[in-house]
Amino acid sequence: MKMVREQNQIQMFAEYTKRYQDIIMSMPKSVYEESDEVNNDVLRYMQLYFNLCSEEHDLWTKDSISPDVWDKWLAGIKMTMTRPVYQKAWFLERENYSTNTAFVEFMDFCAGS
Numbered sequence: 407m408k409m410v411r412e413q414n415q416i417q418m419f420a421e422y423t424k425r426y427q428d429i430i431m432s433m434p435k436s437v438y439e440e441s442d443e444v445n446n447d448v449l450r451y452m453q454l455y456f457n458l459c460s461e462e463h464d465l466w467t468k469d470s471i472s473p474d475v476w477d478k479w480l481a482g483i484k485m486t487m488t489r490p491v492y493q494k495a496w497f498l499e500r501e502n503y504s505t506n507t508a509f510v511e512f513m514d515f516c517a518g519s
Contacts, residue, residue, distance in 0.1 A: 419475050422462060426482075429454045442490040444498060452495035456503070456513070459483055463509050487516040 433451045436443060444452070462483075466476045486492055496517050503510050 415472055415475060418465075418471065422458070422479075425458055426455075429458065437491050442494055444491060444494045448491065449495055449498065452492065453499060453502075455486075455492075456496065456499055459513065460503060460506060460509050463512055464506075467508060483513075484516050487513070488518070493517045 429451055434445075434447050436445075437448060437451075462471075462476075462479045465471045466479075471479075487496065496513055500510055500513065503513075
């Protein structure tokens with residue numbers, strides 16, 4: 407049973423990593439050029455990123471992933487949320503997550519507010 411759980415976690419980690427890579431690779435170039443402009447194109451991909459973060463946070467709070475996996479995801483989220491463009495996008499989008507108070511508080515913390 408333990409081996410099956412570990413295999414499932416490895417597969418889940420791979421799937422979430424692929425989703426993350428797809429989102430990041432599709433982000434408009436302006437996000438990587440130190441622009442803090444959040445236009446509709448940027449916001450569309452930020453919404454995908456925040457949804458992914460929400461799912462990852464949910465998996466952590468439900469004890470569905472190991473501490474090692476969460477530590478990797480947490481480090482990435484914290485690092486990403488130090489960027490002004492992500493912070494701006496979060497504050498534009500945070501209201502859409504108002505039913506998930508724990509996630510909003512988590513992201514506010516990561517965004518430094």
